[in-house]
Amino acid sequence: MRKIAIFADEAALANAAAEHFVLCSADAIAARGRFIVALSGGNTPRGMHAQLSAPSFSHRVDWPCVQVFWVDERCVPSDDPQSNYRMARETLLDRVPLPAANIHRVLAEKEPHQAAEEYERELRAFFSLAAAGHKFPHFDLILLGMGEDGHTASLFPDTPALRERTRWVVANYVEKLNAWRISLTLPVINAAKQVIFLVSGKEKARCLREVFFRRAALQPAQMVRPESGELLWLLDKAAARDIQPSSP
Ligand code: 6PG
Numbered sequence: 001m002r003k004i005a006i007f008a009d010e011a012a013l014a015n016a017a018a019e020h021f022v023l024c025s026a027d028a029i030a031a032r033g034r035f036i037v038a039l040s041g042g043n044t045p046r047g048m049h050a051q052l053s054a055p056s057f058s059h060r061v062d063w064p065c066v067q068v069f070w071v072d073e074r075c076v077p078s079d080d081p082q083s084n085y086r087m088a089r090e091t092l093l094d095r096v097p098l099p100a101a102n103i104h105r106v107l108a109e110k111e112p113h114q115a116a117e118e119y120e121r122e123l124r125a126f127f128s129l130a131a132a133g134h135k136f137p138h139f140d141l142i143l144l145g146m147g148e149d150g151h152t153a154s155l156f157p158d159t160p161a162l163r164e165r166t167r168w169v170v171a172n173y174v175e176k177l178n179a180w181r182i183s184l185t186l187p188v189i190n191a192a193k194q195v196i197f198l199v200s201g202k203e204k205a206r207c208l209r210e211v212f213f214r215r216a217a218l219q220p221a222q223m224v225r226p227e228s229g230e231l232l233w234l235l236d237k238a239a240a241r242d243i244q245p246s247s248p
Contacts, residue, residue, distance in 0.1 A: 004233045006240045010200045013236045014047030017198050020232070021052055021141065022060045024194055028140040029065045037141045038069045038184065040153065041084025044145045044198045046091050053095035063098045069123070071142060072154035072183040073106035075115065075171075083108070112171035112180040119182060120169040136168065136191035138229075144189070144197045150207050150219025152197070153189065154181030161185065162220055186223055193229045197221070202238040209242040 007013040021037070028035040039045060051057055074082045085105040093103060104126065106119045127137040144152045154172050155161050161172035164185040172181050189195060199208060211221045224231065 002231045002233065004235065004240075004243075006235045006237060008237055010044075010047055010236050013198065013200055013234055014051050017045075017048040017143075017196065017234055018051035018057045020196055020234070021048065021143075022057055024141045025061050025066060028193075029062050032140075034065045034067055035062075035140050036067045036069070036137075038071045038139050038143065038192075039084070039088050040071045040143050040145045040198075041073070041087055042145045042147075044200050045143060046087065047200075048143075048198065049088065049092035053092050058096045061096070063096050064102070066098060067102050067104065067126070068093065068098065069104045069139070070106055071144060071189070072181055073108040073115075074154075075108050075112050075180040075182065077109045078105060106182045108182055112173075112182065116167075116169045116171040116182050120167060123168055134191075136187050139188075139192040141194045141196065142184075142189055142192040144195060144221075144224065146197060146199050146204060146207065146211070146221045148203055148207050149176075150211060150221050152221045152224060154183035155186065155220040155223075156181075157220060162223065189224055190226050191229070192226055195224055195226050195229060195231050197224075197231075197233045197235075199233065199239045200236045202241065204239040205242045208235070208239055212243050 007016055025035040070084055073084050076082045078085050104122055106115055108115050123137055146152050149157055156174045159172050161170045161183055164170050165187055167185055168188045170185055172183050174181055211219050
């Protein structure tokens with residue numbers, strides 16, 4: 001079931017996302033002693049990260065119990081300005097008491113297929129400790145963004161990664177970017193207990209309308225349909241201007 005909440009602006013959206021992160025972490029840690037989250041890259045998460053690293057939020061998260069993974073990564077070194085890992089470090093991870101051992105970055109400086117294989121191996125090792133025999137890992141929270149073309153994670157329209165139904169992680173060559181990406185696959189995203197999309201800005205409005213109302217030729221973001229988990233869209237007014245606002 002898809003829930004939607006619309007906020008006045010990007011700052012209010014970021015605040016709401018940080019609150020959801022805190023609440024989701026508290027529930028997971030209370031239930032299972034840890035909170036396993038996958039972060040997305042791009043620009044939208046920056047606001048949430050900034051809020052989360054502020055004392056008003058960061059003191060409400062039991063960081064030693066938090067395990068951080070990435071939804072996707074660009075095939076660049078970890079100190080590259082394009083790196084999702086670098087963005088998360090600068091805006092969040094270096095500002096909270098998260099043990100280094102709890103940070104599971106993609107070794108995206110390696111050859112793409114090797115990086116994908118190693119990241120999948122790390123995921124399988126990590127999750128098999130707790131959930132042997134599950135076909136796909138159950139993240140407590142997966143945070144996603146959406147591009148103007150409807151992509152999410154590094155699952156771009158008309159790319160092979162969209163068809164992957166067995167592997168947990170793939171290397172995906174994105175023609176339009178002339179670049180390799182590493183991405184969690186749809187089965188992994190859809191196995192999560194909670195998936196939250198953060199979408200902000202008027203440039204996303206047209207695509208959001210298609211994602212919410214178009215039935216044919218699904219956009220990648222439309223293919224995110226958690227098997228049993230919750231799906232929540234956190235939008236700002238600018239992004240939501242072409243869809244019927246439901247009460248937040
Ligand atoms: C990435 C992201 C990607 C992102 C969208 C939206 O590596 O870029 O994971 O899927 O979420 O491109 O990006 P913005 O938040 O910058 O609009």
